[in-house]
Amino acid sequence: MSCQQMATPGLDLPCIAFHNYDRSTVMFSLSEHKRIAAGDTTDKVLNNKVISPTAQGLLLVRDPDTMATFLYNPATSDKVRLPPLRGVDDDVLLHSHCLLSDKPSAPGCVVLLVEGGGDTAADLRVIDFSSSSHEPVITAITIDDTVTNDSSNGHDDDERPPCQTYLVESDGELYMVRLLVVLPFENGDEIDRVGVHRMDFSNRRWRNVSDLGGRAFLVSRFYFGASCSAGEHGLLPDRVYFVSARNNTLQVFDVRDGSYEVQKLDKAPEVHKAFWLLPTANPYKGGLRESVSPPSR
Template identity: 50%
Template sequence: MKIPICPIAACRGKFYFYSTHEELGVLEFCPGPVFSSIAIDDSFESEDEDDDQGGYEEEGGPNPGEQVFLVESGGDLYMVNLLYATWSSDQIVEGFVQRMDFSTRRWGDVGDLGGRTFLLSRFYFGASCSGGEGGGLQQDCVYLVNPRRKEMQVFNVKEDTNEVHSLDEAPPCDKAFWLLPSTTSP
């Protein structure tokens, strides 16, 4: 049976892909492809025992839909979780970012992106670039375009805010892609 490997991100010379909350898949080329996995410690420590965490069922309500993106930034592996109003909705109600601590095999919440900006595509792709340097991108923010709704959502990780921007002037399309400048000089 063929199973697509997504989301996926290259980090520290390996490809990592999201399997479940308990496992992170690993693909290495040594020189041929070698698959393995990392067991994730998904136990959650919270000062507030009633905190809702990443798509887990809320008291009295259904479990919202969740979409996961993996992003490499500065040699670290990040996971961006987007929570939808319902499984069949494309309305995002919350987003949060975690960084993998490979020594403890745990995802940990982050309060900023180190001044970086994450750009997400609905097709399980995430990229990181410098924020605040021209182009109008804000630091410590996650951007996601929803072409069907003609909207762009901006999650500010540092300030814990979520803004929706109308893209009414955008041409009709069913896909949105980010084009990033090369960091190498010609």
């Protein structure tokens, strides 16, 4: 979802986070391609936790030992406690990302958990933390995503190469990013080309686009997709940035002319999941906010 500029003490956002099965998280600079310190507070909060990112810049965090669950803003160290999230395995959280239906303080705000496992994000869980029973109410949803595209990228239906699909909300519009994988497909993340479509809701059809309105789209595995102002955050306009933890690369695609470049992240750790940390507007305005104090020395 669209993000706006704000002060980011301790972290130069957007940046890349590498999260591993051992529950460790390493921050990586987008501009300098090197590890960066997240700060004492963030390191302490995220240590030995299971993390699922949101496209609004917040992180859904759970302690696997106590089930304590909260939303965390790494840019400000703000924290919103939630009822313990049970009934969702650690592996599901690790292989998912989240969307918030509103600001965390808004009545009825729910968390949409988008699960990994296929070429399209069709398996969703709606998690309502506002239940009077003090336990989150979890509802499963399966999406029928059969919507017509303007083109098939030059392939018949049974001949299309494998692709990874991401949905991105930007300036009130819904976009679909399709990353076509290099053949022969061997379960890798090397991308051949990118296609971007905007949803025409009146005709229920995806329309091809040749620019992103000067913004940048940031995507990563497990269907994470977000839109960010390019000029305000040192990004190139009308680009799709794809980070791959499988081969430690950052792949940048120019939607206007179809060109792309691959940047090797040589100093990145070998992990199972990479995602984006984004600048965000203050999502706590008008509601409860808990600031996390830095650890004592």
